[in-house]
Amino acid sequence: MEAARSSGFSYIRSMRYIILPQAVRLTIPPLINQFLNLMKNSSLAMTIGVAELMYQARQVESYTFKGFEAFSAATLAYLALSLTITGLMTLYDKKVLQPIRGR
Amino acid sequence: MVGGLDFSVVRENLPYFFLGRYPTGPLGGVALTLYLAAVSLLLSFIGGLILGLLSVSRNRVIKWGSTAVIQTIRGMPLLMVIFWMFFLLPAMLGSGMTADWTIITALTLFTSSYMSEIVRAGIVGIPKGQMEAAVSTGLSHRQAMLHIILPQALRNMIPSFVNQFVSMIKDTSLAFIVGVSELTHVATQMNNRTMLYPTEIFLFIAVIYFIMCFAFTELSRWLERRSAWRKAI
Numbered sequence: 001m002e003a004a005r006s007s008g009f010s011y012i013r014s015m016r017y018i019i020l021p022q023a024v025r026l027t028i029p030p031l032i033n034q035f036l037n038l039m040k041n042s043s044l045a046m047t048i049g050v051a052e053l054m055y056q057a058r059q060v061e062s063y064t065f066k067g068f069e070a071f072s073a074a075t076l077a078y079l080a081l082s083l084t085i086t087g088l089m090t091l092y093d094k095k096v097l098q099p100i101r102g103r
Numbered sequence: 104m105v106g107g108l109d110f111s112v113v114r115e116n117l118p119y120f121f122l123g124r125y126p127t128g129p130l131g132g133v134a135l136t137l138y139l140a141a142v143s144l145l146l147s148f149i150g151g152l153i154l155g156l157l158s159v160s161r162n163r164v165i166k167w168g169s170t171a172v173i174q175t176i177r178g179m180p181l182l183m184v185i186f187w188m189f190f191l192l193p194a195m196l197g198s199g200m201t202a203d204w205t206i207i208t209a210l211t212l213f214t215s216s217y218m219s220e221i222v223r224a225g226i227v228g229i230p231k232g233q234m235e236a237a238v239s240t241g242l243s244h245r246q247a248m249l250h251i252i253l254p255q256a257l258r259n260m261i262p263s264f265v266n267q268f269v270s271m272i273k274d275t276s277l278a279f280i281v282g283v284s285e286l287t288h289v290a291t292q293m294n295n296r297t298m299l300y301p302t303e304i305f306l307f308i309a310v311i312y313f314i315m316c317f318a319f320t321e322l323s324r325w326l327e328r329r330s331a332w333r334k335a336i
Contacts, residue, residue, distance in 0.1 A: 040178075041180065043180035043182045043183060044180075044182060044277075046182070047280060054180065058186075068191075068194075071186055071190065075179055075183055075187070078183065079175060079178045082177075082178040083178055086174075086178075
């Protein structure tokens with residue numbers, strides 16, 4: 001920040017061009033983490049009748065009486081989503097953050 | 104009357120909110136919420152400790168197996184775990200379990216996998232020299248883990264455990280979906296019966312949840328301060 005200010009950037013410009021671009025890179029992992037939590041919490045929306053994954057699973061279950069299959073499918077969907085995102089995060093950490101930290 | 108709200112419905116049913124139909128019937132309300140949270144916490148403390156220790160095991164099969172279990176449960180919403188228990192346990196055990204124990208099992212499974220991460224982090228957080236020193240004094244790896252590493256790690260984990268307990272209290276509110284008469288279920292019931300006072304009822308239970316969680320958060324802060332003080336010496 002001090003370097004940015006002393007090279008003639010205003011406070012807002014140094015925030016915009018120097019600090020934030022660096023900070024955002026570091027906030028991505030916690031942000032994604034929060035997203036994963038939120039995704040799982042979205043299943044609570046079914047209690048007030050929002051037709052998301054969990055609600056549909058229950059719907060299928062009550063149409064077909066095949067609870068096991070319906071919930072297996074929904075579980076796999078949740079797992080696939082969260083594991084894929086976790087995998088991408090690990091990749092991001094290795095490819096993007098490690099080199100920065102190494103410097 | 105407070106700002107057009109009529110809390111008499113809450114006042115009249117206060118015992119019901121706190122105890123359910125306890126003296127004459129099953130326990131419910133706040134008492135059941137705390138009971139569910141406490142029992143599940145105790146069980147998931149044990150489960151988390153076991154899973155956590157397995158996930159730092161030197162045996163690769165055990166390590167990968169336990170990590171797979173932990174990741175699977177962590178990748179599922181709690182609601183999903185509850186439904187699985189609700190549908191699978193009766194199928195597996197033959198006879199149905201009581202709803203209370205269904206919830207306790209689900210909460211235990213779910214929280215165990217989160218606690219195992221706390222345990223793992225706690226164990227990994229102890230400097231390597233401790234283990235090396237313990238092993239070089241002639242203890243086996245297992246003894247060193249049990250007598251040297253774990254006691255230190257556990258002390259560092261206490262605040263996280265209390266935080267987990269706070270989440271647990273909030274998570275028990277999901278039990279209402281399978282008909283366990285804890286606080287949220289009692290409130291829903293009361294709302295369905297009286298029809299006119301949803302704001303009052305849910306405001307009231309929000310305050311109760313807040314008080315419970317706030318108390319335990321303060322406890323965890325206090326514990327954190329205390330352990331920081333002890334470390335400083």
